[in-house]
Amino acid sequence: MDERSSSERNRAPYFSAHPRSFADFRYVYPVVSRRAGGISLGVNLNLDQRCNFHCIYCQVQRTDLPTQASAADRPTSSVALSGEPSAGESCPAAQGGQNRFIDLDRLAAELESVFQMWQSGRLFTIRPFSDLPPQLRRLNDIALSGDGEPTLYRNFPEIVACCAEVRRRHRLEDLKLVLITNASLLDQPYVQEGLDLLAQNNGEIWAKLDAGTEEYFRQVARSPVPFERILRNIQQAARRWPVVIQSLFMRIAGCGPSPDEQAAYCRRLKEIVEAGGQIKLVQIYTIARPPAEPIVSALATQELQAIAALVRQTTGLPVAVFPA
Numbered sequence: 533m534d535e536r537s538s539s540e541r542n543r544a545p546y547f548s549a550h551p552r553s554f555a556d557f558r559y560v561y562p563v564v565s566r567r568a569g570g571i572s573l574g575v576n577l578n579l580d581q582r583c584n585f586h587c588i589y590c591q592v593q594r595t596d597l598p599t600q601a602s603a604a605d606r607p608t609s610s611v612a613l614s615g616e617p618s619a620g621e622s623c624p625a626a627q628g629g630q631n632r633f634i635d636l637d638r639l640a641a642e643l644e645s646v647f648q649m650w651q652s653g654r655l656f657t658i659r660p661f662s663d664l665p666p667q668l669r670r671l672n673d674i675a676l677s678g679d680g681e682p683t684l685y686r687n688f689p690e691i692v693a694c695c696a697e698v699r700r701r702h703r704l705e706d707l708k709l710v711l712i713t714n715a716s717l718l719d720q721p722y723v724q725e726g727l728d729l730l731a732q733n734n735g736e737i738w739a740k741l742d743a744g745t746e747e748y749f750r751q752v753a754r755s756p757v758p759f760e761r762i763l764r765n766i767q768q769a770a771r772r773w774p775v776v777i778q779s780l781f782m783r784i785a786g787c788g789p790s791p792d793e794q795a796a797y798c799r800r801l802k803e804i805v806e807a808g809g810q811i812k813l814v815q816i817y818t819i820a821r822p823p824a825e826p827i828v829s830a831l832a833t834q835e836l837q838a839i840a841a842l843v844r845q846t847t848g849l850p851v852a853v854f855p856a
């Protein structure tokens with residue numbers, strides 16, 4: 533039975549498609565986002581679909597890797613952080629990718645173009661944006677996310693600075709800059725440099741935390757990065773900058789997260805707060821698009837709400853639920 537409200541059902545068609553391509557753009561893709569409650573300008577830094585996680589619910593189809601990525605990643609105007617050891621050598625979480633760069637000229641040009649289309653209304657002559665009701669036509673954020681982990685890029689601070697500068701040129705400083713991250717590299721100096729810039733530019737860190745125990749983390753994220761490192765990174769980041777926790781819960785082979793797992797997840801949140809971390813919001817959501825593994829399916833709205841109620845009750849944190 534579909535337990536969503538009628539407004540949720542009406543909104544669902546806009547949210548079920550999340551193409552990471554728009555016109556002939558390479559990096560920037562506007563989408564209608566359920567969590568943004570409007571239009572989010574995605575910046576897909578991971579054209580090669582690299583990620584140091586391999587989540588069982590990931591929507592990225594990694595069997596069809598694009599061949600343009602290696603050429604696209606060569607820097608043009610960006611300054612290579614040369615002279616430093618490759619973070620890939622010193623950081624096992626990196627799993628390659630950190631010696632790659634984003635073409636900042638092209639990123640800036642694409643952002644300029646979308647801002648102009650949105651400001652002139654031309655964006656709303658193109659589907660699916662032409663179908664959007666007025667309340668969903670607002671531009672909510674620029675989201676550094678995409679087909680992999682965005683902090684894998686060595687010129688990450690310059691990428692943040694580039695987005696902030698284009699936004700400033702269009703007098704859109706209120707537009708949030710959001711980093712959607714699996715938190716594995718938040719302890720890296722070059723990432724922290726970017727996070728400082730993010731914080732100075734109306735930015736938010738949305739850090740993934742899908743588990744309460746190492747065992748469940750291994751099952752879901754399938755990453756060599758230890759769960760302890762993810763927790764430490766989130767905790768330390770939250771002590772410097774307020775973070776949003778994004779948690780995806782699902783059914784795996786027909787089973788949702790056990791009561792013990794849910795209780796452990798709440799304990800992890802409490803530990804972050806007790807260590808002095810600031811959590812602005814906990815986002816509880818489920819899969820909305822086809823997952824990497826067919827054994828994964830969505831939780832019902834009531835199940836998400838029950839997890840949210842447990843989080844509120846045990847941690848006192850604000851929680852938002854985003855049904856499929």
Ligand code: SF4
Nearest residue numbers: 583585586587590680
């Ligand atoms: S961290 Fe994100 S991009 Fe990477 S595998 Fe998980 S869901 Fe996919």
